[in-house]
Amino acid sequence: MQPAALESLINALRVLPGVGPKSAARMAYHLLQRDRRGAETLAGALGHALTHLHHCRLCNNFSEAEVCEVCASTRRDRRQLAVVEMPADFNMMEATQSYNGLYFVLMGRLSPLDGIGPREIHLDRLINRALDGTVEEVILATNFTPEGEATAHTIGELLKARGLKVSRLARGVPVGGELEYVDSGTLAQAVRDRRAL
């Protein structure tokens, strides 16, 4: 009983992650009823992004140019390569202002159950990139989730076998964390990786 154009829009909105039939309907009503200009902008931005966004040839992050700004920068330390899962992680790393090397963005993490294997996260490209002769250390900055850990382990083994220095972000109690409220796994890691003062 719904018009076909509305039905199609609701179905199309369901491609968004975390959006089920009810949210999709709510979004469609909102766009059509209260924010038609926003809907036009969204349609345009989607088309524009699909046409203009590619992956940086070096770091695999989204980029409009063949090589992204970070990889093209001359102020970066080209001997360090941080491996992150997603562009959002890249942004977080940049926000810390404590890392001045280059990146490789996997655009995912190993997750066989979701059909995401070594191919989908471009491990072959990462290995070629890491073996360019300039990179000396690869810093594994994937998440500390089971998938992120498995991804870090796999990449670490592959790169160590090729003679590269590989490191992993430190695990431990977060800044401002109180021992009473930190989960025991984190605390156990913090004890094991304790630093000499």
Next chain:
Amino acid sequence: MQPAALESLINALRVLPGVGPKSAARMAYHLLQRDRRGAETLAGALGHALTHLHHCRLCNNFSEAEVCEVCASTRRDRRQLAVVEMPADFNMMEATQSYNGLYFVLMGRLSPLDGIGPREIHLDRLINRALDGTVEEVILATNFTPEGEATAHTIGELLKARGLKVSRLARGVPVGGELEYVDSGTLAQAVRDRRAL
């Protein structure tokens, strides 16, 4: 440090209700990385819906034709008019298969704090529609939320002043509901509106 096309897409996605900056970024990555065809379909569906979907001249629901299927149907009882807030509510009413009259879809509810007044929910059109000479009863089927109740009250007063019969959906214990777990407001209503057997 993000490419402009990506930045624009993330901002554009934030027009969707309930989508903040982090979800918008996650959606953009997902579309660009894992579902480019879905993104194309979405852009197309948005454009198509914006061009082809209008409001039914009679019931105000979304429609591709000037008068929607329900309003145009000859099998409907034109003496009853149910007033609902959103197309989703219209769909729910239809799903009950217990109502064969016509509808008026407000496309919202009175909510002065959100800037939604009588004009935004088309009260003038509703009154003209209800006074077409054929409608005998207006059934207020807005939600039982504070805004929905206020909307029903306002519409009810306006229509009763013009001599129309006005009714409201019954309040009470839901089917399968156990008194122990029903909130006291609902139970109080169920006692007050008790039916003679």
